[in-house]
Amino acid sequence: MADVPLKLLKVYGSNPTLFQSIAIEKQGEDxxxxxxxxxxxxxxxxxxxxxxxxxxxxxxxNGMESVGYQGGGGVKFAILAAYYFLKYKKxxxxxxxxxxxxxxxxxxxxxxxxxxxxxGAEKGKSSSxxxxxxxxxxxxxxxxxxxxxxARRKAASNSxxxxxxxxxxxxxxxxxxxxxxxxxxxxxxVTQHFDFLEVGDLKAQxxxxxxxxxxxxxxxxxxxxxxxxxxxxxxxxPTKDLNVALRFFETSRxxxxxxxxxxxxxxxxxxxxxxxxMKGNPIIxxxxxxxxxxxxxxxxxxxxxxxxxxxNELRRKDGYKKPKLVEVKRRIAKTNxxxxxxxxxxxxxxxxxxxxxIVAVLAQGKEWQFKxxxxxxxxxxxxxxxxxxxxxxxxxxxEMLAKWAVKVSKISRDKRGLDSVTHSQFWTNLxxxxxxxxxxxxx
Numbered sequence: 001m002a003d004v005p006l007k008l009l010k011v012y013g014s015n016p017t018l019f020q021s022i023a024i025e026k027q028g029e030d031x032x033x034x035x036x037x038x039x040x041x042x043x044x045x046x047x048x049x050x051x052x053x054x055x056x057x058x059x060x061x062n063g064m065e066s067v068g069y070q071g072g073g074g075v076k077f078a079i080l081a082a083y084y085f086l087k088y089k090k091x092x093x094x095x096x097x098x099x100x101x102x103x104x105x106x107x108x109x110x111x112x113x114x115x116x117x118x119x120g121a122e123k124g125k126s127s128s129x130x131x132x133x134x135x136x137x138x139x140x141x142x143x144x145x146x147x148x149x150x151a152r153r154k155a156a157s158n159s160x161x162x163x164x165x166x167x168x169x170x171x172x173x174x175x176x177x178x179x180x181x182x183x184x185x186x187x188x189x190v191t192q193h194f195d196f197l198e199v200g201d202l203k204a205q206x207x208x209x210x211x212x213x214x215x216x217x218x219x220x221x222x223x224x225x226x227x228x229x230x231x232x233x234x235x236x237x238p239t240k241d242l243n244v245a246l247r248f249f250e251t252s253r254x255x256x257x258x259x260x261x262x263x264x265x266x267x268x269x270x271x272x273x274x275x276x277x278m279k280g281n282p283i284i285x286x287x288x289x290x291x292x293x294x295x296x297x298x299x300x301x302x303x304x305x306x307x308x309x310x311x312n313e314l315r316r317k318d319g320y321k322k323p324k325l326v327e328v329k330r331r332i333a334k335t336n337x338x339x340x341x342x343x344x345x346x347x348x349x350x351x352x353x354x355x356x357x358i359v360a361v362l363a364q365g366k367e368w369q370f371k372x373x374x375x376x377x378x379x380x381x382x383x384x385x386x387x388x389x390x391x392x393x394x395x396x397x398x399e400m401l402a403k404w405a406v407k408v409s410k411i412s413r414d415k416r417g418l419d420s421v422t423h424s425q426f427w428t429n430l431x432x433x434x435x436x437x438x439x440x441x442x443x
Contacts, residue, residue: 365398
């Protein structure tokens with residue numbers, strides 16, 4: 001009976017109207033009951049469901065149990081996750097529903113695999129990760145055989161083309177004519193080079209050579225093969241001194257070697273500088289503007305609590321005072337290391353040795369934001385720091401951002417449950433940027 005929930009999910013999932021009748025009931029932390037009622041007799045799915053659950057009026061299963069499919073990274077999806085995967089088309093709806101019950105939603109990369117798995121369960125096949133892996137290995141083997149055969153055919157085709165495109169020199173034509181004049185049996189071996197030519201073409205070339213046999217003989221006698229050691233030595237004038245050329249070659253080679261060593265040393269120095277421990281906490285700079293979506297008023301709630309709060313509401317509260325600095329702790333995903341980030345909106349307060357601590361800048365979309373900075377050019381700013389812009393859904397995105405290396409993310413106007421998506425986008429992209437440009441922070 002282990003595959004009963006899978007068969008029911010497939011039958012119900014193919015009937016959107018019937019799918020709405022499934023009841024979800026939470027019973028404790030580790031139990032969320034999924035109730036599959038038998039549809040009315042008038043419904044086309046009545047017979048299919050009855051065949052699966054027999055005479056029972058309903059079938060209940062704990063939605064927290066594994067559906068039996070293992071996705072990327074070894075994630076095992078729950079029955080409840082598969083249920084919401086079939087119920088909703090948009091990933092946002094799937095994410096919100098799964099978050100409510102604390103189950104891992106089906107990722108976009110695993111959707112096709114789970115779909116095939118459910119189809120296999122409907123047909124009564126023993127679908128499993130192991131059999132799927134074996135099938136993939138078999139497909140890979142067939143694919144490799146096809147690639148080898150394709151490469152072999154291409155090589156044979158290229159060889160044939162090369163043979164056909166071989167140049168026919170006057171010397172070869174002369175050999176052919178001389179062999180024919182002598183009645184040499186080897187003429188067949190010589191003329192094999194001209195098999196691809198039309199008889200008329202070969203005869204026309206031979207006639208021209210015959211008319212100018214003496215001239216052609218004189219030319220071919222003095223011909224010298226190019227790009228061979230003997231030919232190069234023959235072309236050297238013994239009266240000329242080549243020491244100048246040799247000295248130039250040695251100087252160029254020496255400069256090239258020294259240049260490569262200097263570049264290697266510079267790259268090593270830069271890598272060490274990147275991995276050097278930063279003196280002080282990394283800094284995130286937000287816009288110094290009340291109209292900015294994220295500023296000093298709501299930075300703590302957004303960066304620390306994954307929650308967007310309108311800054312105007314916070315400023316209207318009694319006793320509000322704008323902070324000069326906000327600190328937020330973040331655990332780096334790869335190393336589980338806690339890092340404290342400082343959030344400011346006035347970079348001019350930084351000392352000369354603090355500018356390299358800036359790891360992220362929230363762009364307002366105006367160049368005046370960088371007035372008074374150590375390097376006021378926005379292009380230069382975002383080449384040394386991760387750029388991010390948060391915009392309210394429906395509001396226009398500043399055109400200037402298209403010229404800068406800035407990632408844009410949207411905040412929903414009324415769906416606060418989606419704030420965590422924007423929050424996750426910021427931290428995920430910042431950590432990826434730091435692993436490349438500030439690895440010392442992540443180590």
